[in-house]
Amino acid sequence: DAKTTQPNSMESNEEEPVHLPCNHSTISGTDYIHWYRQLPSQGPEYVIHGLTSNVNNRMASLAIAEDRKSSTLILHRATLRDAAVYYCIPRTIGGGADGLTFGKGTHLIIQP
Amino acid sequence: DTGVSQDPRHKITKRGQNVTFRCDPISEHNRLYWYRQTLGQGPEFLTYFQNEAQLEKSRLLSDRFSAERPKGSFSTLEIQRTEQGDSAMYLCASSSGRGHGYTFGSGTRLTVV
Numbered sequence: 001d002a003k004t005t006q007p008n009s010m011e012s013n014e015e016e017p018v019h020l021p022c023n024h025s026t027i028s029g030t031d032y033i034h035w036y037r038q039l040p041s042q043g044p045e046y047v048i049h050g051l052t053s054n055v056n057n058r059m060a061s062l063a064i065a066e067d068r069k070s071s072t073l074i075l076h077r078a079t080l081r082d083a084a085v086y087y088c089i090p091r092t093i094g095g096g097a098d099g100l101t102f103g104k105g106t107h108l109i110i111q112p
Numbered sequence: 113d114t115g116v117s118q119d120p121r122h123k124i125t126k127r128g129q130n131v132t133f134r135c136d137p138i139s140e141h142n143r144l145y146w147y148r149q150t151l152g153q154g155p156e157f158l159t160y161f162q163n164e165a166q167l168e169k170s171r172l173l174s175d176r177f178s179a180e181r182p183k184g185s186f187s188t189l190e191i192q193r194t195e196q197g198d199s200a201m202y203l204c205a206s207s208s209g210r211g212h213g214y215t216f217g218s219g220t221r222l223t224v225v
Contacts, residue, residue, distance in 0.1 A: 036214075043116075043203050043219050044155060044203070044205075044214070044216045046213030046215065087154060098143070098145075098168060100145075100157065100214065101157065102155045102156070103154055104153065104154055105154055
């Protein structure tokens with residue numbers, strides 16, 4: 001599995017954008033980059049995923065570097081409900097193991 | 113469909129007892145996964161089913177652990193002769209394929225005393 005590096009924690013203010021970085025320098029060409037988040041006392045929640053192009057959905061945007069060695073999850077306008085642990089996970093689509101490998105993630109703190 | 117359901121939400125058991133957890137995935141999802149999460153750590157993969165076939169098992173899944181998905185719908189995870197180190201949150205997730213995200217349940221918190 002590709003290794004990922006994320007900051008242990010980040011802090012942001014409510015209603016401001018948040019950029020959560022992830023380094024995945026050993027990612028293979030067939031690995032998608034998935035992001036999940038986990039709110040307190042809940043199971044992880046799918047946020048977004050992408051391969052090469054930047055992706056947008058109702059929750060967030062994902063910006064992927066041209067060399068694919070890093071990506072950034074962007075929350076455009078953080079709310080208190082976005083306070084969670086965010087996990088960046090490379091996932092192979094073709095063949096092989098299908099289990100996601102979670103790291104420790106980034107603990108996002110939102111200040112009112 | 114109300115998402116992935118797990119039962120029970122909490123379980124306290126004495127060391128040495130057997131416990132069984134149940135997971136009901138989203139009905140149209142053919143893939144089902146079990147994870148374990150301890151405090152301060154990310155979830156750790158345990159095993160994965162595609163329909164009723166168990167296709168992958170982690171080395172974390174000792175011989176005291178067994179999982180089934182008999183008809184390709186709900187799944188059970190049994191832990192025999194529980195140990196204090198088994199205390200954790202057990203999470204179930206389902207997916208409709210590799211190109212799709214997982215939907216997780218809220219988990220079963222196991223405490224072994």
